[in-house]
Amino acid sequence: xxxxxxxxxxxxxxxxxxxxxxxxxxxxxxxxxxxxxxxxxxxxxxxxxxxxxxxxxxxxxxxxxxxxxxxxxxxxxxxxxxxxxxxxxxxxxxxxxxxxxxxxxxxxxxxxxxxxxxxxxxxxxxxxxxxxxxxxxxxxxxxxxxxxxxxxxxxxxxxxxxxxxxxxxxxxxxxxxxxxxxxxxxxxxxxxxxxxxxxxxxxxxxxxxxxxxxxxxxxxxxxxxxxxxxxxxxxxxxxxxxxxxxxxxxxxxxxxxxxxxxxxxxxxxxxxxxxxxxxxxxxxxxxxxxxxxxxxxxxxxxx
Ligand SMILES: O=c1[nH]c(=O)c2[nH]c(=O)[nH]c2[nH]1
Numbered sequence: 227x228x229x230x231x232x233x234x235x236x237x238x239x240x241x242x243x244x245x246x247x248x249x250x251x252x253x254x255x256x257x258x259x260x261x262x263x264x265x266x267x268x269x270x271x272x273x274x275x276x277x278x279x280x281x282x283x284x285x286x287x288x289x290x291x292x293x294x295x296x297x298x299x300x301x302x303x304x305x306x307x308x309x310x311x312x313x314x315x316x317x318x319x320x321x322x323x324x325x326x327x328x329x330x331x332x333x334x335x336x337x338x339x340x341x342x343x344x345x346x347x348x349x350x351x352x353x354x355x356x357x358x359x360x361x362x363x364x365x366x367x368x369x370x371x372x373x374x375x376x377x378x379x380x381x382x383x384x385x386x387x388x389x390x391x392x393x394x395x396x397x398x399x400x401x402x403x404x405x406x407x408x409x410x411x412x413x414x415x416x417x418x419x420x421x422x423x424x425x426x427x428x429x430x431x432x433x434x435x436x437x438x439x440x441x442x443x444x445x446x447x448x449x450x451x452x453x454x455x456x457x458x459x460x461x462x463x464x465x466x467x468x469x470x471x472x473x474x475x476x477x478x479x480x481x482x483x484x485x486x487x488x489x490x491x492x493x494x495x496x497x498x499x500x501x502x503x504x505x506x507x508x509x510x511x512x513x514x515x516x517x518x519x520x521x522x523x524x525x526x527x528x529x
Pocket of ligand 1: 384395447448450451476504
């Protein structure tokens with residue numbers, strides 16, 4: 227029996243990076259949180275304390291800022307690809323790089339009917355996400371969003387469910403449905419490299435719009451059904467996407483019993499609870515989707 231070093235990876239987590247494009251009076255702004263992760267021949271650092279092959283996480287951070295200055299950010303996906311390709315191509319011990327990016331959206335301030343050139347207001351908790359992996363297996367991009375908080379005040383039911391000795395939930399044919407959606411989608415990709423001309427921003431905006439439209443327009447019999455419709459519509463309308471993964475906490479809004487006060491409550495007063503919450507998850511995929519390879523591999527099993 228031998229004790230061996232198993233999986234390992236390392237990198238710089240959560241570099242806060244804001245890039246301003248100020249070539250014109252009307253500035254552009256992208257606000258990112260960038261995490262780099264390198265995989266490869268780093269065993270000696272763990273086994274022998276040998277740093278000769280270790281590119282410091284500090285250098286990885288500096289690379290992100292230098293690339294942002296030299297080439298711009300573009301979209302999170304483009305920036306992630308540029309960084310991941312660089313680490314794999316130019317840093318000898320690196321066999322695989324994963325770059326995870328969160329983008330925090332800013333809207334231009336409305337300054338009396340016109341959008342201000344260089345003043346923004348933060349859009350809210352919603353975050354755009356991108357995870358780029360470059361390794362021997364090829365290039366993978368997973369785009370997404372998280373903390374997209376939505377609520378509908380009718381058009382949602384939950385009834386006809388399995389009952390057992392522990393079931394107390396009343397059936398409802400009209401309830402509030404709310405969630406804080408996480409969605410991540412994978413591109414089918416024809417080859418081993420991601421093409422340079424993918425309109426990342428436009429695809430993201432379109433997928434987001436489809437998700438919101440389906441949440442709004444489907445008369446929902448359960449959050450499970452809503453997720454299926456969201457995922458199917460996204461793949462229907464985006465042939466370039468192979469798979470979408472959806473995670474939806476059911477942000478319960480419980481009808482308050484106002485009878486003790488002589489009041490009825492026809493779906494008007496709710497207590498919004500934050501825990502516990504139902505957690506509904508689904509992957510929607512094409513049955514002929516190409517293999518995902520390492521697209522989803524965060525190395526999360528390491529922690
Ligand atoms: O949309 C729902 N799905 C469930 O599985 C569930 N379970 C529950 O208690 N409420 C709900 N709502």
